[in-house]
Amino acid sequence: MIDLIESLGKGDHSIAILGSADQVYIQTNYLADRDLFNLDYRDGGPSRHYQVNVPTREIVMAAFLSYLAGDDRWRTMVAWERDTHYEEL
Template identity: 35%
Template sequence: MAEPRLRVTDAVGQSWDDPSEAQIQRLYAGLNLSCPFLILEHPDLWDDDQHYLQMALNDDLSMVLEYRDGGPAEHYRAEVPLQSEYGGDEIVVPVLLAWAARRQGWRGALPWVRWDVSRQEPWSD
């Protein structure tokens, strides 16, 4: 069996290999504070570097996204201050889908800043 090109994992550990765009949209729509994040990975790129995009809901239902496209120097994050019901999904869903499909231009949708793990830990309590 061939290695999946895309794997999506949620906060409770369920994962889906090669989900369709509709499935990714449903997974996003199902996020809540009990299951607040999705991780998208390209397993076919796994080597010594990391290639992923993840998004999480904050307690106020705004969102933060993070991607890594190789080593530590290629690790970025962006915040979406809008809740999905106020337009945040109109920003986040296209980024998730474009990254998953490896389409060009997805980085231009958000103001990405280099990740500094010593100052930023949005995934921890």
């Protein structure tokens, strides 16, 4: 997983997803035009989808490692905002 996060934005790699169940995951994609990472998680249905843009790969790495470890630090390390886009689909 560390190598995958490190490869984001280099070559063809622009997205990483780590899931623990159906519709329960954390993911990121590199936004090259803005030099940012979009980080989002889903904890069930469409009304439980959150996102935030972060400036560094280190924040993404910390969030993914926390999620993988099963602790909740990833939930408070950034200011998540509810993403209502998926509720409208």
